[in-house]
Amino acid sequence: AQSVTQPDIHITVSEGASLELRCNYSYGATPYLFWYVQSPGQGLQLLLKYFSGDTLVQGIKGFEAEFKRSQSSFNLRKPSVHWSDAAEYFCAVGAYNTNAGKSTFGDGTTLTVKP
Amino acid sequence: EAQVTQNPRYLITVTGKKLTVTCSQNMNHEYMSWYRQDPGLGLRQIYYSMNVEVTDKGDVPEGYKVSRKEKRNFPLILESPSPNQTSLYFCASRPRSGTSGMEYFGPGTRLTVT
Numbered sequence: 001a002q003s004v005t006q007p008d009i010h011i012t013v014s015e016g017a018s019l020e021l022r023c024n025y026s027y028g029a030t031p032y033l034f035w036y037v038q039s040p041g042q043g044l045q046l047l048l049k050y051f052s053g054d055t056l057v058q059g060i061k062g063f064e065a066e067f068k069r070s071q072s073s074f075n076l077r078k079p080s081v082h083w084s085d086a087a088e089y090f091c092a093v094g095a096y097n098t099n100a101g102k103s104t105f106g107d108g109t110t111l112t113v114k115p
Numbered sequence: 116e117a118q119v120t121q122n123p124r125y126l127i128t129v130t131g132k133k134l135t136v137t138c139s140q141n142m143n144h145e146y147m148s149w150y151r152q153d154p155g156l157g158l159r160q161i162y163y164s165m166n167v168e169v170t171d172k173g174d175v176p177e178g179y180k181v182s183r184k185e186k187r188n189f190p191l192i193l194e195s196p197s198p199n200q201t202s203l204y205f206c207a208s209r210p211r212s213g214t215s216g217m218e219y220f221g222p223g224t225r226l227t228v229t
Contacts, residue, residue: 009155034217043205044158044220090157094218102173103148103218107157 002027004093006106013081014114021076021109023065023091032094033074035065038108039087047089050074061085086113117142119221121206127227128196136191136224138206145211147189148173148218149181151202158205164189196228 003026013019025031035047048059055067065076074091091106119140128134140147148163150173160173164183178200180192189208193200203225207218 006157043222046217049217092158102163102171103160104174105150105158105160107155 002031002093002102002104004091004104004106006089006091006109008109009107010110010112012112012114015083016080019076019078019081019085019111021089021091021111023074023076023106024072025074025091025093026072027093030069033065033067034092034094035059035063035074035076036090036092036105037061037087038090044090047076081111081113083113083115086111117219119206119208119219121204121221121224123224124222125225127229129229130197131195134193134196134226136193136204136206136226138189138191138221139187140189140206140208140219141187142208142210142219143186144208144219145186147183147206147208149179149189149191150205150207151175151200152205152223153202161191161204196226198228200226201228202226 005024007022033050036044037047038044047063048057050057050067058064063078067074088108088110090108094103122137145166149161150158152158159175161179162173162181164170167183167186170181203223205223206221209218
């Protein structure tokens with residue numbers, strides 16, 4: 001069965017500091033991996049995705065993530081956080097190769113940005 | 116504009132009164148899903164559909180039904196709602212697997228069952 005773990009429930013960083021949100025997945029084959037962001041009271045917006053190829057993927061809003069197969073990780077990073085980045089972040093894995101349609105999300109990491 | 120729409124956006128109902136939340140997408144996507152979001156639990160997939168008349172259970176299907184009679188619509192049915200189904204519900208769609216396989220989410224439906 002596929003699963004996603006986001007070890008950090010809540011992270012606080014200062015504005016301008018770097019950010020790394022952790023994501024570990026469990027899946028039997030090469031996964032399709034996603035990071036979504038949800039601002040308070042809003043829906044989900046895709047930040048970036050990984051399907052194959054280059055393991056470092058660039059997304060919107062200056063975010064990037066690195067797929068590390070050996071560590072089953074897909075951590076999200078940003079070099080300099082802005083106050084508007086405060087939101088909840090979800091990592092997700094999609095089993096599109098075999099059980100097409102089934103998606104699993106992590107429990108989310110809430111990011112607070114200090115001025 | 117490419118979008119996923121859900122109706123209603125907010126709903127308060129009583130235990131046992133059947134309700135339907137509609138979902139429609141205008142992108143001709145094959146795949147559609149329903150999720151519920153609860154604090155501390157992230158998003159959990161309720162049901163998904165890979166095409167017309169093809170549906171399958173997600174992680175938390177108990178108490179829900181779906182149908183996919185048309186490609187664009189994927190309604191979520193609660194035959195006898197209970198308070199533990201109070202949640203925020205999202206519908207999503209995506210094209211058949213491939214590099215463009217990201218999910219597009221609707222705005223959400225906040226359901227309260229008293």
